[in-house]
Amino acid sequence: MDRLLAVRSLALGLTLALAAPHAYASPDAPAASPAPAADTPSKTPHNATFVLPAGWSQKAEGAAMILTPPEADGSRIAIMDSSAKTADEAVAEGWKLLKLAPKFLVANDAAPKDGWEQRRFYDYDVPANAKRAVFAGVFRRGTKFTVLVGDVDQALAEKRASQLGKINQRLQPADYQRESFKGRAAHAFDEARLKQVADFVEHMRSEFDVPGVAIGIVQDGKVVMARGFGVRALGKPEKVDADTRFMIASNTKALTTLMLAKLVDAGKLDWNAHVTDVYPAFKLGSADTTRQVLVKHLICACTGLPRQDYEWLLEGEKQTPESVMSTLATMQPTSGFGELFQYSNPLAAAAGFIGGQIANPGSELGAGYDKAMQSLVFDPLGMKATTFDYAVAQTGDYASPHGYDIDHVVRVMGMGLNDTIRASRPAGAAWSTVDDLLKYVQMEIRKGVLPDGKRYIGEAALLQRRQPQIALGVDRDYAMALMVDKSDGVTVVDHGGDMDGFHSNMMWWPEQKVGAVILTNSDEGVMLRGPFKRRLNELMFDGEPQALATADANAKANRASWDAQRKLIQYPGDAAAFATLAPRYHSDALGDIIVTKEGGKAWFDVGAFKSEIATSPQTDGSLAYVMIDPMATGFLLVRADADGKRRLIARDGQHEYVFEEAKAAGDKG
Secondary structure, three states: OOOOOOHHHHHHHHOOOOOOOOOOOOOOOOOOOOOOOOOEEEEEEOOOOOOOOOOOOOEEEOOOEEOOOOOOOOEEEEEEEEEOOOHHHHHHHHHHHHOOOEEEEEEEEEOOOOOOOEEEEEOOOOOHHHHHHEEEEEEEOOOEEEEEEEEEEEHHHHHHHHHHHHHHHEEEOOOOOOOOOOOOOOOOOOHHHHHHHHHHHHHHHHHHHOOEEEEEEEOOEEEEEEEEEEOOOOOOOOOOOOOOOOOOOOOOOOOOHHHHHHHOOOOOOOOOOOOHHHHHHHHHHOOHHHOOHHHHHHHOOOOOOOOHHHHHHHHHHHHHHHHHHHHHOOOOOOOOOOOOOOOHHHHHHHHHHHHHHEEEEEOOOHHHHHHHHHHHHHHOOOOOOOOOOOHHHHOOOOOEEEEEOOOOEEEEOOOOOHHHHHHHHHHHEEEEHHHHHHHHHHHHHOOOOOOOEEOOOHHHHHHHHHHHOOOEEEEEOOOOOEEOOOOOOEEEEEEEEEEOEEEEEEEEEOOEEEEEEEEEEOHHHHHHHHHHHHHEEEEEEEEOOOOHHHHHHHHHHHHHHHHHHHOOOOOOOOHHHOOOOOOEEEOOOOOOEEEEEEEEEEEEEEOOOEEEEEEEEEEOOOOEEEEEOOOOOEEEEEEEOOOEEEEEEEEEEOOOOEEEEOOOOOOOO
């Protein structure tokens, strides 16, 4: 379950800044060439190459190509050749071309990659109310720079995130040939290579202040590594090992689709059945989309429904599986069916609950799902430690979640936010261990056969889950809660998981019969996953050594971005701004925010969790309140008083929620 608590730039230094509309009003775009129906290779005047996504238009303007999306909303990206002497001078040329002047916040250098000897990325300080994503990167090979600058509507940036990723993924110098592992035999993970893996993981754990990590590797039917690093909880001596339970978040989805595959294999379900035929009560906010959804589409991220997670993040303690299903009827698509990758946690939850009803007709939705997972997945695979029972999970050998506080100090988190996923548990509530997940990965590599040689599931039903459903990037696709990556010339199937203070990944190389799992107990654990996967590729295929440089550069950038964002936040907050807050705010969609004040400080209580808040004056004169508890660091609400009423606004990528002043609890006036 990917955590969406608004502005995680404090933790990752990766969130796009937002630009003010009056300062960044886009001039009329130049006439563009007809938009291609499919992704198209393109290049700058000096032959730096990139991919023009399907539906986008481009127009040459001097030494640049101006890219515009299908929406006529003023969004633009410029990719420009530059002969500037420095990266900073080059990016200034890019903004001059777009006639924009965003307020600089911080610049960070990334590790060399894809033929670029220097890569430098820029963040900007702009107000949340602008609802714009403004970003820049400069890439150098030799003495020549290529600049990418963008001014994009915030909702469009999320909706078309996979297409924006394609542009960046294939931005390369002229005549550069990407590294490919195609045709290379995989080395065995012998003692020397396993030591390199362990040393690398421990190095990353230290660099990113992650208290505990567990990893496992299987090759040719054998577990060659299963071990832990660090501690289960700061301040306590217990070490992490291969039997330590972690929340595995969205890795739960792959296990859920395995349960569905078992039903398909038994002839009780058809991947291509209309969901309304299988479960007549299924309903989305769009009748047209509802009619098109087949069983496989519930977990394909291809229906056009966008992320809409705040309902369970802020109201999860009140939700039930039944209310999760009914909430689907309020959700509207923002892109065409099968057009764009858009991740939907509620749809994935629906897939699990519907599967549970097929396996256990007439049962309560949650109980039916739990029973189906236990009998069809956990028990036959021998996953004895895997559970949805939080009380059981948090006894004995288990990890506690951690995150940074506002001053970049790692703290143990509460579980309030993580508790909210229980009602949507097929999407991300399972707890598991490296040992258990390696059993699952081994079964995937063996195409449905268990270690004793018995067939657990038919190959056809299992492997259909890996059939691409929607593009994630160039040679990267999303299947049925599995990502299939062929961008390096070999096939890797994987999925990640992200909840509060828990970040993980499981992956396997089917042709090489290699698999791996990484589990972490800190928000910064998300930064370990990509380099870990890359390091395994390097060791298997004699790849160019990039993983260490990438991890080190990311750690440095993470600290610099946090420090820059911290300067924008007033803590202790503005006592006068706290004094004028209403005691209670209400949103029909997200419920109540209760405000408490004491000693010049203030707290927001949303029910599932409570956090002290700080203030963040915006460059347009507005004021934002920022939660600073490690559980919710960066969750931002903007003050928006109007018509004599006090209001707060919360936004995710494509939705806006207004909290209006309401009567305090118990107030009969």
